[in-house]
Amino acid sequence: MERTKILLDENDIPRKWYNILPDMPTPLSPPLNPGTKEPISPKDLSAIFPMELIKQEVSQEKFISIPEEVREIYKLWRPSPLYRAHHLEAALKTPAKIFYKYEGVSPAGSHKPNTAIPQAYYNMKEGMQRLATETGAGQWGSALALASNYFDLKCTVYMVKISYQQKPYRKSLMHLWGAEVIPSPSNKTNSGRKILEKNPDSPGSLGISISEAIEDAATHDDTHYALGSVLNHVMLHQTVIGQETKEQLAMVDEYPDHIIGCVGGGSNFAGMTFPFLMDKLSGKKDTNVIAVEPTACPSLTCGEFRYDFGDTAGLTPLLKMYTMGHEFVPPSIHAGGLRYHGDSPIVSQLYADKVIDAVAYHQTEVFEAAVKFARTEGIVPAPESAHAIKCAIDKALECKQSGEKKTILFTLSGHGHFDMGSYDSYFSGNMKDNM
Numbered sequence: 001m002e003r004t005k006i007l008l009d010e011n012d013i014p015r016k017w018y019n020i021l022p023d024m025p026t027p028l029s030p031p032l033n034p035g036t037k038e039p040i041s042p043k044d045l046s047a048i049f050p051m052e053l054i055k056q057e058v059s060q061e062k063f064i065s066i067p068e069e070v071r072e073i074y075k076l077w078r079p080s081p082l083y084r085a086h087h088l089e090a091a092l093k094t095p096a097k098i099f100y101k102y103e104g105v106s107p108a109g110s111h112k113p114n115t116a117i118p119q120a121y122y123n124m125k126e127g128m129q130r131l132a133t134e135t136g137a138g139q140w141g142s143a144l145a146l147a148s149n150y151f152d153l154k155c156t157v158y159m160v161k162i163s164y165q166q167k168p169y170r171k172s173l174m175h176l177w178g179a180e181v182i183p184s185p186s187n188k189t190n191s192g193r194k195i196l197e198k199n200p201d202s203p204g205s206l207g208i209s210i211s212e213a214i215e216d217a218a219t220h221d222d223t224h225y226a227l228g229s230v231l232n233h234v235m236l237h238q239t240v241i242g243q244e245t246k247e248q249l250a251m252v253d254e255y256p257d258h259i260i261g262c263v264g265g266g267s268n269f270a271g272m273t274f275p276f277l278m279d280k281l282s283g284k285k286d287t288n289v290i291a292v293e294p295t296a297c298p299s300l301t302c303g304e305f306r307y308d309f310g311d312t313a314g315l316t317p318l319l320k321m322y323t324m325g326h327e328f329v330p331p332s333i334h335a336g337g338l339r340y341h342g343d344s345p346i347v348s349q350l351y352a353d354k355v356i357d358a359v360a361y362h363q364t365e366v367f368e369a370a371v372k373f374a375r376t377e378g379i380v381p382a383p384e385s386a387h388a389i390k391c392a393i394d395k396a397l398e399c400k401q402s403g404e405k406k407t408i409l410f411t412l413s414g415h416g417h418f419d420m421g422s423y424d425s426y427f428s429g430n431m432k433d434n435m
């Protein structure tokens with residue numbers, strides 16, 4: 001009997017994170033100070049980030065040790081399971097093998113605690129009292145609330161207003177773990193007040209919430225800022241996903257032909273794919289790696305590769321990335337975690353260098369795939385993760401056409417237990433696609 005669930009032991013939790021920076025074919029363009037247009041110095045960042053994370057942001061070391069205190073907390077849910085999707089394969093009648101790594105087993109229900117825990121840890125080590133952050137659908141806010149709770153930090157979350165209204169239970173979860181949650185745009189910050197003056201009914205966006213959280217951190221000495229995606233150190237922390245998966249696939253003598261992940265800012269995608277890209281970049285393997293985004297916010301497939309701000313107000317350094325423009329407010333689709341105007345600079349550079357590929361899907365076809373998955377594999381996927389499912393199903397159907405027995409791997413970045421309203425909307429027939 002072939003295995004359905006491939007599990008590792010606590011001792012197999014990686015001891016190091018993999019840093020792709022030294023292996024990149026084109027070195028990363030540095031972040032620029034928006035005033036001088038010169039590369040920013042570590043000192044510029046020290047008002048809002050701890051030194052250890054700033055070092056990781058620019059490190060050229062290929063492997064970076066995971067602190068034992070962080071591994072201790074990872075043990076609550078890591079190593080996460082890798083599944084063979086036997087039931088989905090049967091329903092599709094595909095000769096392909098489909099594997100998925102399930103990150104929804106974390107307490108917050110997504111991959112985000114993989115970076116929230118080390119970020120809170122390093123801030124605690126450097127004497128911070130409080131963390132300020134933004135959240136879209138609420139997954140990052142709840143992950144940081146969880147992490148802050150473990151290291152006795154206060155946590156303030158600026159939550160995109162439309163999600164605050166649509167996902168009240170994510171807010172409850174953040175309260176439960178002790179965080180303060182503020183719907184954004186708010187009147188607590190200059191950036192928030194400016195938006196509200198122009199548009200009192202603004203639904204908010206990740207870019208606006210980021211501006212508010214950074215302003216909060218920059219104006220309070222005891223407070224730092226934490227970002228849940230995009231930055232190099234976030235991609236780094238997420239590589240526990242791909243390292244575990246490599247080991248799990250090796251246990252069943254497999255190596256993927258296709259690796260698929262959804263992309264908002266790029267962190268779950270990076271976390272899974274970078275340890276495999278290490279083999280591709282050294283010429284050992286020729287894996288096809290696909291980033292999946294929503295057509296409502298198609299930064300890789302339709303955006304421009306240029307310097308842009310990470311937030312709406314223009315408070316962040318300029319990052320070279322694929323972007324829709326920092327003032328772009330994406331339509332209110334259900335995959336709130338994929339509504340970010342930009343992308344990780346590393347993921348962007350790899351896409352520009354054609355190391356990875358990208359596709360975009362409409363939300364109704366994504367929900368159709370999510371329903372197929374829930375009715376075969378049982379797990380209710382987050383709308384974000386369902387983008388990866390849609391692509392994996394398409395690849396499996398291509399194999400059905402061609403008769404090829406490819407191995408397809410995707411990341412199921414989170415569960416959709418707080419997204420049932422989105423499923424209701426899909427079943428009611430009211431869900432629309434933005435053209």
Ligand SMILES: *Cc1c(COP(=O)(O)O)cnc(C)c1O
Pocket residue numbers: 109110111112139140228229230262263264265266267268269337338382384385413414415
């Ligand atoms: C936040 C989130 C995403 C998108 O963020 P990335 O940084 O691109 O991974 C995807 N899936 C889930 C479940 C999320 O919570």
